[in-house]
Amino acid sequence: MMLSMTHMVCAITFTSLLFLVIQMLGSSPYSSRNKNTPFECGFDPKDSARLPFSMRFFLLAVIFLIFDIEVALLFPLILSLKMKMIKSSILTSSLFLIILMLGLIHEWKEGSLSWIK
């Protein structure tokens, strides 16, 4: 525990030091307007580039959230099988998986999985 924490802290510190070295080597006192503009094709961007994005991506994130929670709920199954709680765990998990599959089919039928309607 302590050693893995040391590893993590070491990783973050090492990368931050690397970043400091980069900033020290690379920062230049000279700057011009053209150097600092973001990449565009043929014109100078004036406004913020943070545009509203497609609703598809948002829906996808919502579906991901549901399925990810279901996966997280399913993971302890392995340990309960290891502990030989066979009858109850097989029953409940197969029920759970059937419900998951039915949910997937429902979303498929509804058309929320297909990218183009």
Add this chain to the structure above:
Amino acid sequence: MMMISTLIKSLTLFLCLALSVGFYTLVERKVLSYAQLRKGPNKAGFLGIPQPLADAMKLFTKETTKIQKSMFILYNISPVLATSIMFITWMLYNTPANQNTIIKLSIMLFIVISSLNVYTIMLSGWASNSKYALLGAIRAVAQTISYEISMALLIMSILLISLNFNMEKTSISQMPTLWMMFILPLIFSAWMITMLAETNRSPFDLAEGESELVSGFNIEYGSGEFALLFIAEYGSILFVTVLTATLMLKGSFNTINLTQMVKIMTLAFTFLWVRATFPRMRYDALMSLTWKTFLTLTICSVTMLITHNNI
């Protein structure tokens, strides 16, 4: 005392990782060039072998820029975060050189850490004030989170056979000749495709579709910050090959033996080979591949494998 030895081991691990990433890029350039019937980098030093060192020197001494209206802190944090997450992921692989961290639930921790990679992509795309970067980041995030579910279920269908969350025990519980790859060929192919998509590799590299979004989420990054993002990407690819070798090909932990190296290098070469061979997929095909094919496949396989060790 233990802390100091851990510190030294970790630092050597990071340096070796950075070096191996450099040489992996050299291998990639060579493989791609020979796939396209041309010679790759062969001028620097002896046969072009010090090329990645020269590239790193160049990248780290280039000038950094401040983009107009970009969020300065987030813009600079995200490459650091990406690289440190990659370094943290490597703590799961206990070689004799890196035996400081013995983690029982290492596969669980891999799933947890690999889902953190999304945030760095999202931050770097959002913070650099560019339309291309934002679009690339949105695409990459959608792709990564979609493939994460099927990845978790694929891992689960392997773990239902080995019945624990430890990488080492999972590799021990495979047969010496009939590896997991051979007894579950369908799961293995789905796993390889999922890993290609999860690391934003070539047939699925819509995040950096060069024809539309010049370089995806890392357009605005130059110099060392780009190098950090690059190290993170390639380090995670190398870790994925190690994980695949462990879970599917009965990779070993205790010794740095030749077979383990051959397995890892074959898988790493497969990543490059796929990049040299296949054309890029369409985005809707990519999404329907994971949501409609892999998810159903993995749910069915998990349902079937529940009973495997118990009936």
Add this chain to the structure above:
Amino acid sequence: MSSYHQDMPPKGGYAPFEYAKQYKPRWIKGKWVFLGFAVYTTIGLQLQKRYYYNYVTLPELENREANIALEPLLLAENNRLFLKQLVKNREDEKKIMKDVPGWVPGTFYGEPVFHQKGVYMKPSREEYYAHTDYDKGYYRHLMERHYH
């Protein structure tokens, strides 16, 4: 009369040409692929299951049995070490307090310290390790057993 001849189709018309894609005849049918896959996977999983039972489950069971069998022995050894240390503490106390008149080890001027109202009280951790070298590690596992 010219020697010119109009190009005409051959007698009986041209041969039919291929405009649709010609599929190769499959050398194996789909259902046989499925069947073969099912047989292959079943055999592989059965082999895997047998291997798992022989090389993972049985050693684990054996280890657990060995642990259970060794448990009384280890506990007895542990308790013996604990008692030895208590005896050593009493000897030390005797040696240190030999100049005090009327001092009986294990009591505080006639009042028993470790047996209060018939209940045995363990010495506190500091008292127990007062005359030992904690860093030796020999005592450390004792402490873990008796004083968590």
